[in-house]
Amino acid sequence: MEAGLHGEEEHIYGDKAYVSAERQAAAEARGVAWCVSRKAVRGQGLDEADQVFNQESHRIRARVEHPFGVVKPLWGYRKTRYRGLARNAAQVYTLFALANFYRARKELARLL
Numbered sequence: 001m002e003a004g005l006h007g008e009e010e011h012i013y014g015d016k017a018y019v020s021a022e023r024q025a026a027a028e029a030r031g032v033a034w035c036v037s038r039k040a041v042r043g044q045g046l047d048e049a050d051q052v053f054n055q056e057s058h059r060i061r062a063r064v065e066h067p068f069g070v071v072k073p074l075w076g077y078r079k080t081r082y083r084g085l086a087r088n089a090a091q092v093y094t095l096f097a098l099a100n101f102y103r104a105r106k107e108l109a110r111l112l
Contacts, residue, residue: 009027009032011033012027012036013035013036013057013060013061013064014037015036015037015061016037016038018036019036037054037057037058066103067099067100067103070102070103071096071099075095077092077095
């Protein structure tokens, strides 16, 4: 997870795979809000406060994850050939711009 951070984060969101007391302490020491999903103890469920926290953080994570749900399965962008940073970046930016149009296609159709 640390490889995906640039050092200027204000919040860190992630799934249960990133739960770690050391990572959380390091993030909070830097003043970064730790919004990684809470995990239940084996054999016990989450308490109400943890369920509410997970539900709220999942709403925010969903805004980021949904475009990947369009780009990867619909257009097959699971792996890429390295053609230089500029070309690969241009392709990814274009795909995500098109994903925004794809997700808004019903609203756009009403405008026509």
